Amino acid sequence: NAGVTQTPKFRVLKTGQSMTLLCAQDMNHEYMYWYRQDPGMGLRLIHYSVGEGTTAKGEVPDGYNVSRLKKQNFLLGLESAAPSQTSVYFCASNGPDRGFKDYGYTFGSGTRLTVV
Amino acid sequence: TQLLEQSPQFLSIQEGENLTVYCNSSSVFSSLQWYRQEPGEGPVLLVTVVTGGEVKKLKRLTFQFGDARKDSSLHITAAQPGDTGLYLCAGGSGAGSYQLTFGKGTKLSVIP
Numbered sequence: 001n002a003g004v005t006q007t008p009k010f011r012v013l014k015t016g017q018s019m020t021l022l023c024a025q026d027m028n029h030e031y032m033y034w035y036r037q038d039p040g041m042g043l044r045l046i047h048y049s050v051g052e053g054t055t056a057k058g059e060v061p062d063g064y065n066v067s068r069l070k071k072q073n074f075l076l077g078l079e080s081a082a083p084s085q086t087s088v089y090f091c092a093s094n095g096p097d098r099g100f101k102d103y104g105y106t107f108g109s110g111t112r113l114t115v116v
Numbered sequence: 117t118q119l120l121e122q123s124p125q126f127l128s129i130q131e132g133e134n135l136t137v138y139c140n141s142s143s144v145f146s147s148l149q150w151y152r153q154e155p156g157e158g159p160v161l162l163v164t165v166v167t168g169g170e171v172k173k174l175k176r177l178t179f180q181f182g183d184a185r186k187d188s189s190l191h192i193t194a195a196q197p198g199d200t201g202l203y204l205c206a207g208g209s210g211a212g213s214y215q216l217t218f219g220k221g222t223k224l225s226v227i228p
Contacts, residue, residue, distance in 0.1 A: 004158075031214045042220035043159075043204070050214075090158050094214050104149055105206070105216060107158030 002026055006091050006108035013081040013115045021076040021111050023091030030095035032074040033058075033105070034066060036087040043090065049074055081115045088112050118143040120207055120219035128225040132194050137222040139205035140187045147208040148181050148188040149216065152201045159204055195226045 004025045013019055023032065034046040045058030047066040055066045063085060065077045074093075078085060092105040121140045129135055139148065147166040151159035163172050165181035165188065172179045176199075178191040192199055202223050206216040 033215075040220070043218045045215075048215065092158075104161035104164055105151075105159070107151075107160070109158050110156070 004091055004093055004106050004108040006089075006111050008111060009109070010112050011114070013078075013113065015082060015115060017081050018077070018079050019081065019113075020078075021089055021091075021113075023074045023076070023093075023108060025072055025074075025091075025093040025106070027093065027106065028071070028095070029093035029106070030071075031093060032068065033092045034064070034074065034076045035090045035092065036060065037090060037110075038087050046076065046089075081113075083115045086113060086115045118145070118207060118209060118217045120205055120217055122203075122205055122219035122222050124222060125220070126223050126225075128227065129195055131197060131226055131228050134191070134193050135195060135224070136189055136191045137203055137224070138187065138189050139219055141207065142186065143207070144185050145207035145209065145217075146185070148185070149206045149208070150179055150188070150190055151204040151206065153204060153221070154201045159202075192224075195224075197226045197228050200224055200226050 007022045030051050033048040035043045037043050044060045046060055046064050047058050049055045049068040052071040067075045089111045091108040094105045123138050149164045150162045153159040163179045168183045168185045170181045176193045180189050202221045204221045205219045208216055
């Protein structure tokens with residue numbers, strides 16, 4: 001199993017440009033998440049999805065949009081990139097695959113985004 | 117809002133030493149997880165504890181969930197350079213929610 005795959009791994013954008021980050025999981029997980037990780041700030045939840053066709057805002061949703069058209073894919077979009085969005089972005093998934101109490105996240109390896 | 121405080125933020129020790137890192141909250145969690153993140157990679161789940169007072173061991177790592185399910189600790193015996201990384205704790209609120217609350221992490225460096 002590949003687990004959670006994120007593409008691209010690295011990207012440099014100019015201010016105002018747009019891009020989409022793709023997350024794909026092959027574990028049949030219901031729940032998917034997008035986080036950003038910044039020094040001293042920890043992991044902050046941007047958006048999440050509890051199932052195909054559903055999305056919800058997390059802690060820091062401004063400037064981002066998401067879509068979950070297929071259960072295995074969760075897309076994160078930046079419509080007009082800003083330097084404040086320079087960060088490492090992680091996708092994660094989990095779900096009731098091994099019982100209610102054991103629902104650890106599986107993370108992707110991250111996308112390092114720089115906005116100049 | 118549930119918060120998890122991790123301490124210390126940074127820890128640098130010599131190979132062979134023992135260490136303990138802490139994860140504390142004023143909230144009760146239905147479960148507590150520990151992750152390790154190596155540079156350039158995503159966090160990887162180490163363990164889940166779900167019962168107050170539960171102790172789990174993973175080779176040289178010992179994880180404990182507090183009796184009141186508000187705190188947890190990770191103890192490493194005879195640290196190795198391969199233990200270097202960012203250790204994150206995460207709490208689950210249960211009640212049908214699969215979303216986790218993450219601490220900011222403890223960055224561990226084990227010097228050979």
